Amino acid sequence: MRNEQVSDLRPYLLEFLIESARILEVIPIVKYTALSFFADRFYPCFARFEAGDDVANWLLQPVRESNLQLFALVSIWISSKIHNSRPLSIKSLKSLGDKVVKEQHFTNRDFLEAEVVLMQVLHFDIGVGNIAFVLLEELLVQLKEVARVGDLVNFEACMDIMDLLYEKEKMSSGYCSPCSLAASTLVASYVITVPKQRWEFPILPWVRFVTGCKEQDILEIVRDILGHMFYPWDWK
Numbered sequence: 001m002r003n004e005q006v007s008d009l010r011p012y013l014l015e016f017l018i019e020s021a022r023i024l025e026v027i028p029i030v031k032y033t034a035l036s037f038f039a040d041r042f043y044p045c046f047a048r049f050e051a052g053d054d055v056a057n058w059l060l061q062p063v064r065e066s067n068l069q070l071f072a073l074v075s076i077w078i079s080s081k082i083h084n085s086r087p088l089s090i091k092s093l094k095s096l097g098d099k100v101v102k103e104q105h106f107t108n109r110d111f112l113e114a115e116v117v118l119m120q121v122l123h124f125d126i127g128v129g130n131i132a133f134v135l136l137e138e139l140l141v142q143l144k145e146v147a148r149v150g151d152l153v154n155f156e157a158c159m160d161i162m163d164l165l166y167e168k169e170k171m172s173s174g175y176c177s178p179c180s181l182a183a184s185t186l187v188a189s190y191v192i193t194v195p196k197q198r199w200e201f202p203i204l205p206w207v208r209f210v211t212g213c214k215e216q217d218i219l220e221i222v223r224d225i226l227g228h229m230f231y232p233w234d235w236k
Helices: 003-024 028-051 065-083 090-100 108-121 132-146 148-152 155-167 178-193 203-211 215-230
Strands: none
Touching: 003 028, 003 065, 003 090, 003 155, 028 065, 028 108, 028 132, 028 155, 065 090, 065 108, 090 108, 132 148, 132 155, 132 178, 132 203, 155 178, 155 215, 178 203, 178 215, 203 215
């Protein structure tokens, strides 16, 4: 599969991961850690896979859509091992894979091999401190500590927005750092869910001060979020 074809699949694969996480009923931190592993760190390596300059394995050379779906499931599996006292079983993952991966049948051994390959690509670095969802939770806690309006920010809306940002191609190709993604998600949720008459708190200057993100970067992402929420037919 050529690199441009792989790139075209990205939104569908991220939607596949998000839907698989829903079916598996994982907690939010498991889903967003998996998205970080797969979308932010694993997916950008495909040019090296095609050139043979990175991990050599039949699951990567050539790259197939079904193999990428396998790696999406394995990302959820690894994340569940980090965050859950009782992680997902390989049986549950294989059962889901048998139902949703149409082009290929994967064995338990394939799941285990894919786990090793993904870990190699990540250089066995599975730290979660710089994940957008974690940063977003920390920002919301800080906001609640300094302003009552923080209690009005809808956290479910925050997660819906973060899913949107990952799913949309414009937002899922290195468009924003985890910090700016978290900051923009909070600002957009504030605008959408907090009653306008309660907008007395200077949310944008506060987020800029706390995160160090550039105000223009945050504004650009927030405009894109609001544009899609209210004018989805204009989204490009």
